[in-house]
Amino acid sequence: MAAVFAHVAYAEEDSQPLRIPPDPADRIAALLPAADPEPASLAHRLVRLLRAAIAGAVDLVQRLVAPPLAEPPQPQAAAPTPPTPVPAETLRRDVALPDLFAACVESKGQTEWTGKTVRDADRAVALFTEMIGERTARGLTAIDASDFQRLLGRLPAWHGRSIYKGLTGPQSIAKADRLETLVRRAEQGDAAAAEERDRMIGRSEMAVEKLLERLHPKTNNKHVGSLRAIFAFAEEHHYRAKDTNPFAGLFFSKAKMKKNQRRRRDVWSDDDLVRLFASPLYQGHGDARHEPGARITKDALYWAPLLAGFNGLRLEEALRIPVNAVMNIGGAWCLRIQASETQRLKTEASERTVPLHPLLVDLGLPEHAAAMRARGHKAIFPELRPGGPDNTLGYQFSKVFGSYRKRIGLDHPGRDFHALRKTFNTSIQRKHRSDAGRHYLLGHEHGGVNYEHYFSGFEVADLLPYLEDVHYAGDVRRALAITEGSEEGHSGG
DNA sequence: GTCCGTCCATATCCATGGTC
DNA sequence: GACCATGGATATGGACGGAC
Incomplete structure (x- = not known):
């Protein structure tokens, strides 16, 4: 298992996207945490694994057996016509994730998505590409989706700001992991660790505890939800076969979110x-x-x-x-x-x-x-x-x-x-x-x-x-x- | 058929940091 | 201090499915 996790221990300078281990056994093991703090969630993860495996197999078979035959029709700028069920062989040409996102925005932007929703989805696509790598509408698997959700959970909540400004997702994770280690060592009296910790924090006035906070499950859900919506669009508009949304069923439960709640809106005394x-x-x-x-x-x-x-x-x-x-x-x-x-x-x-x-x-x-x-x-x-x-x-x-x-x-x-x-x-x-x-x-x-x-x-x-x-x-x-x-x-x- | 809980999408709001 | 960008939290309600 140590080898599995070694590949996600980034050096800050390393700008390579996260890679999934090539061995299938490692790929499955990579979905499991080293020590699951919640035994009850193990069954949940196993179910998710099964779902991921089935969806991945369906996706693979579909690509091998029914490759797209024709160039896709160009997205229409005029009022969209309601989708009609079509056989798999009429799927559009496979497109890169950013292109799928652009088509989705063009379609939804007129009626459903306001400016901020588009921005949130854009951020989710960028984070996915940084952490998992480039994928296409049909090439993105349920395992990719599950990996994305798991890595989001390790992303520092302050990524993109303060000491994480300008870093990619993986670089932010690496920096937060390193900072966590340094803080622990400094608490045990390691002067060199304390010095490196202070150097890492630099001029930031934020408390180190805040800098170590990881992304809240609700925010995790927001990113996963954005990609889920994009892939629902992909299914509806024939970029991908029906019922293969890799982000379906990945949401954290309300109970988990409540457990992780940081701040509630209060009433005024x-x-x-x-x-x-x-x-x-x-x-x-x-x-x-x-x-x-x-x-x-x-x-x-x-x-x-x-x-x-x-x-x-x-x-x-x-x-x-x-x-x-x-x-x-x-x-x-x-x-x-x-x-x-x-x-x-x-x-x-x-x-x-x-x-x-x-x-x-x-x-x-x-x-x-x-x-x-x-x-x-x-x-x-x-x-x-x-x-x-x-x-x-x-x-x-x-x-x-x-x-x-x-x-x-x-x-x-x-x-x-x-x-x-x-x-x-x-x-x-x-x-x-x-x-x-x-x-x-x-x-x-x-x-x-x-x-x-x-x-x-x-x-x-x-x-x-x-x-x-x-x-x-x-x-x-x-x-x-x-x-x-x-x-x-x-x-x- | 109804009730109820959960999932999910979206709107709204707040906090922080940076620039000028 | 005004303004902007980014990120996170909360509120709200529709859809859906299971229990009764």
């Missing part, structure tokens, strides 16, 4: 909520938003946390509110969340009309929307600019809000912007009203025959009691010195 709303952003700021002063600027940074914490809005929902979405229905101020030219909703259930929490009305959100409308703006937060791979308004906002939280001492891990929405959900859940109303407020799907077929929708009056359940509203009102129905008089901006 009542104390932290009060601290946020008693901070300079809401009490008066100076030149910098986190410094105390006399100014109150009612912009996205001011309103968005309130919209998440008191109305349960998602970040993008809050930041993209059009000026005409704040409306008065029967005397109650409401928010209409719907798809528009500037807003793409997460699901159909995201479209909803909800009452504004009374605190937001008292703080003047309807007036703010009216002021923006009077100035000719389409959105209530015209100052925001889209950014990031998906062109979201939340991209920059998240960084600004994260930075503000840290500056006022609210840097508890997991208590981020989205956690405000979770806090809202948790709070209104305590009163045990109907789940349907809570789901509606949050824009979640709500299943059930009764709901789907016999329910026509919520009235504003039905939903207001849920908002009154937000238990921290009183504390926040006191922090903001706002009394119920006060039509608060801060100067808006």
